[in-house]
Amino acid sequence: MIEIEKKYRLTVDERDQVLRRLRDAGAEDRGVKFEENTIYGGGSLERGRSVLRLRRVGEKALLTYKERYTRESAVKHQREDETEVEDPAAMAAILDALGFKPVLVYEKRRRTWVLGETEVVIDELPFGLFMEVEGDEDAIVATEQTLGIDGLTAEHDTYPQLTEQHGQRSGDLIEARF
Numbered sequence: 001m002i003e004i005e006k007k008y009r010l011t012v013d014e015r016d017q018v019l020r021r022l023r024d025a026g027a028e029d030r031g032v033k034f035e036e037n038t039i040y041g042g043g044s045l046e047r048g049r050s051v052l053r054l055r056r057v058g059e060k061a062l063l064t065y066k067e068r069y070t071r072e073s074a075v076k077h078q079r080e081d082e083t084e085v086e087d088p089a090a091m092a093a094i095l096d097a098l099g100f101k102p103v104l105v106y107e108k109r110r111r112t113w114v115l116g117e118t119e120v121v122i123d124e125l126p127f128g129l130f131m132e133v134e135g136d137e138d139a140i141v142a143t144e145q146t147l148g149i150d151g152l153t154a155e156h157d158t159y160p161q162l163t164e165q166h167g168q169r170s171g172d173l174i175e176a177r178f
Helices: 012-024 088-097 137-147 159-166
Strands: 002-010 028-041 050-057 060-068 076-085 101-115 118-125 128-134 168-170 173-176
Touching: 002 060, 012 118, 012 128, 012 137, 028 159, 050 088, 060 088, 076 128, 101 137, 101 159, 118 137, 118 159, 128 137, 159 173
Parallel strands: 101 173
Antiparallel strands: 002 076, 002 128, 028 050, 028 101, 050 060, 060 076, 101 118, 118 128, 168 173
């Protein structure tokens, strides 16, 4: 599966404006979830290009592999394979046994909206506020116009890259927690 998305860094005022515009546009609010994301290193993972992530949301978890395709555009295209994990602790033990070690952990609060053919998420991380719009490129442009955000600057760094920049180092692990 190919994930297509565009990310923006937001100020508090920009976030509040986007939330108002989402409501005004009739977007469907799917609620807020708290996530703990653990990024693993090792094996054949190419740092900066591919990511192996275990995301915990409540009692559930998702194991995700992402591989970024090189592009000049602010709209990212990346391979994304994902599966639900019934037992996150067992999955972490399996990854450890296979030689994958946690290198980054970041927490976030994610509020998800559906607007037309896109999913819009507002993320709060310990180092800032962000918005991602996911859909095909035409749908992303349409959502930017509907929300009046086509002037916002795109954020090119991934959450793992931002965690490396802003997180706290504890041995070989970098963490960004609330």
